[in-house]
Amino acid sequence: MFWVLFLLLAWAGLLFACTRLLKAASELAEPPPGTDARHHHDELSLYEAAYLAGGPERVAELTLLSMQRQRRLLLAHTGWATVVDPVGRDPHECSVLGAFGPDGQEPVTSVRSAVARDAAVRALAERLGEAGLASRDEARRDVESGIRSVRRATVLVLGMMVAALCVPDPGTTTTMILCWFALPLILALGCLAIARVEGHGQSGWASPAGRRLLVELGREQGARGSLTAVALRGLRAVTDPELRAALTYGRRGRIPRQRGH
Structure with missing residues (x-):
């Protein structure tokens, strides 16, 4: 019965990993002490909704699309953005304009990255965190x-099983x-499956209170193609194929080349 020792080691590693994950998930679900999550969806701006639903990059994409729809920015399907109106109307638009060089043209991927790292997005995240609507970075x-611990524990279970089979x-x-x-093994795989389903079913940027507001906002104003839909669902809500191409070009790190350069 020497194989029982391998079984006990497998259980010990798995229970430790599952306990760690459950503790982290419970802390993520709890709002930070001293916060007030009472926030009506009418008070949730598009920038706030974009951050809660998709994080800093979603805020950048929403800002770019909003300025394009006002014809203050041109987005080409080749992946380049051109400034038409150089005056920003809010901190996020100012961060977009600040990402352009003197010629007023930049790849969309570069502008998006610069805006996502800008102080305006950090201030937005802090404000939502103080309201109890955004999840804490440490908790995420x-x-x-x-x-990752549960995945390693799954490998441990498989390794211990192989070792047990090798012992006569x-x-x-x-x-x-x-x-x-x-x-x-069933416990480990079930735990990973639940974590995957929960991860797809909710935003990793929003707290439970924030996710409830996103659901309410989507029910009332989430018509496909609207800026609200883009804030909530990302670029898949963009109905114009050329705009979607402009915003997705270079998303995997490839910098587009401008024609004629």
Whole structure:
């Protein structure tokens, strides 16, 4: 019965990892002490909705699209942006304009990255965090670390199972060993599946209170193609194929070349 030691090691590693993930998830679900999450959806601006639904890059994309619809910025399907009106009307628009060089043209991917790192987005995140609507960076990192721990524990379970099968035991069959190790393996895979489903079903940037506001906002103002829909669902809500191409060009790090240069 030496294989039982391998089983106990597998259970110990898995339970430790699952406990770590559950603790991190519960802390993520709780608003920070001293915050007030009472925030009506009528008070939720598009920038706030964009941050809660998709983070800093969503705010940058929303700003670019909003300025383009006002014909104050031109977005070409080749991935280049051109300034038409050099006057920003809010801090986020000012951060967009500040990302351009003297010729008023830049790749969309460069502008998006600069805006996502701008102080205006950091101030927005702090404001939402103080209101209890945005999840804390530390809590998000803890959840991600917990998921990685469960994945490593899954590998540990498989490794211990292989080791147990390699240990000869006249009184134990291979089927029995597989059945015993199937229990921790099912727990590990189930935990990862739940984490994946929860991750797809909610924004990692919004707290539970923030997610409720996003749902309310989407029900009332989330018509496809609107700026609200873009704030909530990202670029897949953009109906114009050329605009979608302009905003997605270079998203994987490729800087587009401007024609004629």
